[in-house]
Amino acid sequence: MGINEQIHQLLADQGEAFTQFKDTFSQRLERLELRVDTPGNPAASKGGIPRTDHVKAFERFLRDPRGAQARAELEEVQAKAASLGTLASGGYAAPEELAREVAKRMRDLSPIRRLARVVTVSSADFRMLVNINDAASGWVGEDATSGNRSATENAQLGEVRPTFGTVYAYPKATEELVADAAFDIATWFIESSAEELAIAENAAFVSGNGTNKPTGFLTGSPSSASDTDSPARSFGTLQYVPTGVAGAFPFDQQGSPPGNPGDVLYDTIYALRAPYRQNAVWLMNSATAGTVRKWKDADGRYLWTDRLDMGQPPLLCGYPVVTDESMPDIGSNTFPMAFGDWRRGYLIADSFGLRVTLDDNITTPGQVKLYVRKRVGGKILDDNAIKLIKCAAS
Incomplete structure (x- = not known):
């Protein structure tokens, strides 16, 4: 066999080997995808949510919220992160991955949350200073000293301190449903919590009275006085x-x-x-x-x-x-x-993340009821x- 024939044979063998490898790899990939997509597979990433230890433990708790083992596993995971410890009043912190998805859904469902300025704060003792009198400005030459600058009006600052409250929701489902391995428990938790929380908080952003809830922009006594009228409207009055x-x-x-x-x-x-x-x-x-x-x-x-x-x-x-x-x-x-x-x-201030507790005060046998809540404040x-x-x- 000449050199050319040897080269052709080598290329043919190489191509056949690659084809066999590709077929074998494709079959293995299909089997892996089938396993991942199988409903109830704990290794799957449902809805694009990363399957962290916290998410897995939290889902086990959702499926068996009265189970001692599920509670113990969740408490063990949360104990590893000091910021996720249980509250004095009980309850567990929802995993950041799920809380983030709930926040996204709430933003979609709450018009004011989509439009307003949203900040995250560490405590309810949050305040923001704003300029309320448009302090004057001026011009000065390149070589001018400070003594040549005419005095400008000092800024008058107003303090905005959002009023806070705890907004809550009560997602409910049957025990059979949450225990079903084919049921997407994470998506159910996200959607059922987000909808109720968004409706409640948005109503407060509009007309909340500021008592254990945000102060809505319609709350108070709006005035017909314009921005330039004298005397000026009181601070915070629309x-x-x-x-x-x-x-x-x-x-x-x-x-x-x-x-x-x-x-x-x-x-x-x-x-x-x-x-x-x-x-x-x-x-x-x-x-x-x-x-x-x-x-x-x-x-x-x-x-x-x-x-x-x-x-x-x-x-x-x-x-x-x-x-x-x-x-x-x-x-x-x-x-x-x-x-x-x-x-x-309008300012929205989100305090600590989402907290979840099993609510045993339920009159319908065979149902699971969760108490989901978060702290939020708001003000003009x-x-x-x-x-x-x-x-x-x-």
């Missing part, structure tokens, strides 16, 4: 724009005085100063949105514009609209619409950044 009609918006353009709901919208937009308008968003509930989207200008053009690109919010007078069912309806002396830069206007951050519309004559 400005409202009246509709000019008791309990409604103006519609009769031929009336005396004539009225158009669009005028109220534009009055609200320009009551907000230019730096805040850049990132401003409308907030209203579905009932109000159903009314507002029918409004037209004097030429018959709709003020509401639906976006063609998927996932983008509609526009009202050129600004995005976010629907929040916690907002009040149109009615006598209500504030059905708000407009502002929410990241500058910059009262110039949000404007309200009030259904009132003045």
Whole structure:
């Protein structure tokens, strides 16, 4: 056999060997994927959640929350991390991986959480200083000394201290369901906890009274005084724009005085100063949105514009609209619409992570009920950044 034939034979043998290796590897890979995807496999990563020791121990606890062994294993894992120890009142810290997924779902479900400024704090004794009088500034030449600089007004600082409370949820399921190895216990925990927590906390961000809960931006006594009026509004008080009609918006353009709901919208937009308008968003509930989207200008053009690109919010007078069912309806002396830069206007403070306890106070036999809670605070951050519309004559 010549050298060329030897080379061809060698290449052929090499190709055949590679094919055999590839087939063997593919079969092994398929078997591994089948094992990983098998429901109830404890080694699987469900929903993209890393299968850490804490996650595994926590899932075993969820499946058998009354079991001494499951509790002991979870306590052992949490004891290794000082920050995850049990509270004096009992309970376990949810794994960071699951708590993070709950937070993501809550952000999707809570409009204010998506829009506002969110910080994580270590205690409820958190406060933030904000400038409330726009301290003056000036110019000076390159060689000017400090003595040549004219005095500027010192900044007047206000203290924002969010009010905190514990928001909680009670996820429930049958004992048979949570014990079923094919049941995705982690996803159930994430979805059932996030939905109830998000609904409760978002309502507090809007209208919470500040007693063992966040202080909502509608709480207090909003004023018709503008940002530049003297005397100024008290710190933390929002400005409202009246509709000019008791309990409604103006519609009769031929009336005396004539009225158009669009005028109220534009009055609200320009009551907000230019730096805040850049990132401003409308907030209203579905009932109000159903009314507002029918409004037209004097030429018959709709003020509401639906976006063609998927996932983008509609526009009202050129600004995005976010629907929040916690907002009040149109009615006598209500504030059905708000407009502002929410990241500058409202502060959410998250305290320690998610805590879970088995609740034995259940009247339905055969069910498992969990007590899931977290600490959260909230308060107006910059009262110039949000404007309200009030259904009132003045």
